[in-house]
Amino acid sequence: MSDREHTEAVPDGGVQRAVVTDGTGTAWAEDREIPDPGPGEALVRVTAIGICGSDVGLVEGEGPPWTDFPVVLGHEVAGEVVELGEGVDDLEVGQRVALHGFVYCGTCGACRDGRYYQCDDLKEIGFTVDGGYRKYAAWPAYTLTPLPDDVSDVEATQIDSAGCTLHAMNRVETSFTDTAAVLGPGALGLYGVQLLRAQGVTDVVLTGTRDEPLEAGRKLGATRTVNICEEDPVEAIRAHTDGRGVDICVEAAGAGDVLETCVQSAAKQGKIVLTGVFGERKAIDPDQIVAKELTVVGGVTASHAVDEVIELFRRGDLTVDGVVTHEFPLEEFEEAFKTIRERRDGIVKAVLRP
Structure with a gap:
């Protein structure tokens, strides 16, 4: 309307x-x-x-x-x-x-x-x-x-929030056989769940600290939600993937130990997409990046994604509900x-x- x-x-x-x-x-x-x-x-x-x-x-x-x-x-x-x-x-x-x-x-x-x-x-x-x-x-x-x-x-x-996530995700390739995790159930993360589903990725784990947005993520297509105040996110993600880890990890929190969670949760030759802004230095284990041959990319702004996001809203592949x-x-x-x-x-x- x-x-x-x-x-x-x-x-x-x-x-x-x-x-x-x-x-x-x-x-x-x-x-x-x-x-x-x-x-x-x-x-x-x-x-x-x-x-x-x-x-x-x-x-x-x-x-x-x-x-x-x-x-x-x-x-x-x-x-x-x-x-x-x-x-x-x-x-x-x-x-x-x-x-x-x-x-x-x-x-x-x-x-x-x-x-x-x-x-x-x-x-x-x-x-x-x-x-x-x-x-x-x-x-x-x-x-x-x-x-x-x-x-x-x-x-x-x-459009800007969804476009920021899409611009970052467009820097890596996805496949319908991939498993994915989205870390952070704010706007960027909830659009990340929807965008992964629109790209054919049907197995998506969503992590966060609050039950209400996690439930919204479930309704938007997350296969599994993890409240990190109650469960260890790395253990939960690895258990969900039979110990393998996820092919794609979309960081959308910009807070806490989420970077290390990405590195520890990613599968061998997995892809990590960073969208959050932390405002401070964070420590990660570089040996995991080297040993697992991880691809780590960052994304900023909705650059070159505005028209695509508009079309996704028109088609119903994106919604603001929740x-x-x-x-x-x-x-x-x-x-x-x-x-x-x-x-x-x-x-x-x-x-x-x-």
């Missing part, structure tokens, strides 16, 4: 409330002018914003090295184009769009190689460029992907953050509505 609404007039000379952080442990709402779109930009009316774990981290001063405080939070954005800047001819007013928020030069070696997310002059919406925790925002038109009517606003906010568990009005962002930090009410992922 479409979330399309009638395009509303943008208030002339208006102001809006935007949620800002300086990375010192607080976020607040302040008045900001509604921007005019510059050349190559589109003005977007934000209709929904996913709260990424990195948003909560930014409030505490955690973020990529290019973060520029103070900044308006929010990069998991669905919206509607309400005005076009000069030279924009690939978008239309009234078109629903999803944000993929990398602003890049297009001329450095990484950009020429298609790795725009590793641009030498990288800027990122919600980190160095003001993001979507507001009602109106003007961004480069190339950061906006048109949405079909049968992809909802809430689904559109999840992943997006809460919605809040934008003005209740503090309550939303508190619910996430305290892991209240079985929350997995929350969406804000301006």
Whole structure:
């Protein structure tokens, strides 16, 4: 069902409330002018914003090295184009769009190689460029992907999360005969379960610390779930695979001993896909990587995966059911953050509505 609404007039000379952080442990709402779109930009009316774990981290001063405080939070954005800047001819007013928020030069070696997310002059919406925790925002038109009517606003906010996992997984090959483990039942992990199933991998173990998201993972296709507070994950995974280990291990937690769990749980010549951000050094046993001839890859961003994720949502191979568990009005962002930090009410992922 479409979330399309009638395009509303943008208030002339208006102001809006935007949620800002300086990375010192607080976020607040302040008045900001509604921007005019510059050349190559589109003005977007934000209709929904996913709260990424990195948003909560930014409030505490955690973020990529290019973060520029103070900044308006929010990069998991669905919206509607309400005005076009000069030279924009690939978008239309009234078109629903999803944000993929990398602003890049297009001329450095990484950009020429298609790795725009590793641009030498990288800027990122919600980190160095003001993001979507507001009602109106003007961004480069190339950061906006048109949405079909049968992809909802809430689904559109999840394109980035699902795309991050897919981009990383696309760096290794999978087979329908593989066994897999997904470590971490947050949004990245729950999309990982679904993406593995979509690729034909039917035997998937999901590990985590909370029963509610683990149960969501079971409903989304996990064959076996392991609460690591009650079972040793390595022993459980190896027992599930008759001692062999898994062919693919998707790390989606970014915390604890999950890296060592990956190395110990992987089968000989297994593949380890890292998607989490740890923010600190972690120790692993390199002898396991050498002896078992493991392939270890990392993945960052939803690069080159946005269109594929949109199609997966359209086909029903991806769902937000059990992943997006809460919605809040934008003005209740503090309550939303508190619910996430305290892991209240079985929350997995929350969406804000301006």
